Amino acid sequence: MKFSWCSLLALYLHTWAISPALPEESAFTELEPQVITRSEALKRLDPARIEGSETLRKILNSVLDASRGNPVFCELSMRFQCLDRAEELMDFAVAHPDHHTSTDVIRFLLRNNLADSIANRLRSSGPSTEADGLVRILSSSGTKEAFHILKNLITNIEVPPDRKKMIIRSMATTRAGSSSLIDIHTSNPLSPELALLASRVLSLTPWESVRSRAGESFPALGNTGAEGFTLAELRLLNADPDRGKSVFTDPVIGCIRCHVIGNSGVAFGPALTLIGEKLSPEALLESILSPSSGIAFGFEAYEIELDTTEVLYGIIASETKDFVMLRDSLGANQKIDSASIVSRQKSAVSAMPQGLAKLMSPQQLADLLAFLESLRGPE
């Protein structure tokens, strides 16, 4: 095949035209060559040396000032325990919620008793994606302090319901978060609307013990939706791929939280951009009704226990001798030191929730299927 500038341009324009307007993750601040050299030297410097030296401290501060908005800023601030940089660290986490450095930043702030300043930031920020990013990082950090902050927000009457819903969805993505959600409801019942959402998302978690506790603490849904419908039955309905697309992007059903189509969505599970070519309609239905019956290669879920007794759950995005990059179902990446891993266990259960069809009417499932079937490359 021969490529010309024209066809490249056409391809570029095509990709551009079909890519939906998702906010791009903002770029990192560029570093001047001198700042890079100095930051490399500082990374090797024993933090104790800074204590006694006014000159070194000045250099550190000038490098920090020149590298705000770059991961280097965070690495150095954390290495030298610059607690006075907490607000700027949070600015970074808010601007780059999916970068592993942001997870480190939030853990660092929590470890250093700065939970209050995170909570303040969450309370004061408007109904923006800014707060959503922070909530996601907090939930995936899996620490007690983080859940404490989230719990206070859920039970605070001044926090708007949409923010609370976002928090409930985030908490239900980790085992510890799910348990603490059940505890919150047990000690201080959620409003009926929030309780319904919580019972839905908890009934979809991969942990049997969580599901059964949730079943006791929350009113049963009593509705099996489209569960158990066969392809032949669904074919009797008039399906519409456009309506199916809104099922796909529905925040409670949540396909979009774990799958990418084109440029939108979260890359937790496999990209579905061309899934209509890869899987037959039968296989598509099967992967929605019983995800664990065939787990896509490379997308197996793991539970990783750390020496701090925290247990993290997710898909291993990459791995070297020294660290494991774990991606959770909110798309947040965490860089875990191999040395801190006590055990890791592959889960026989898919990281895609069982029972999503319960959340849809048969019509919605038929529409969703038609939408997935339509996801093909250009003829």
Ligand code: HEC
């Ligand atoms: C919590 C995250 C999550 C949600 C929500 C989710 N999925 Fe998945 N999905 C995954 C993961 C992880 C896999 C890969 C493991 C597997 O095959 O079970 C997967 C696999 C799939 C596959 C098979 C892909 C392949 O290449 O074989 C399809 C199709 C699919 N999902 C569709 C959906 C649809 C439609 C929805 C919404 C109704 C949905 N998923 C919701 C995480 C999710």
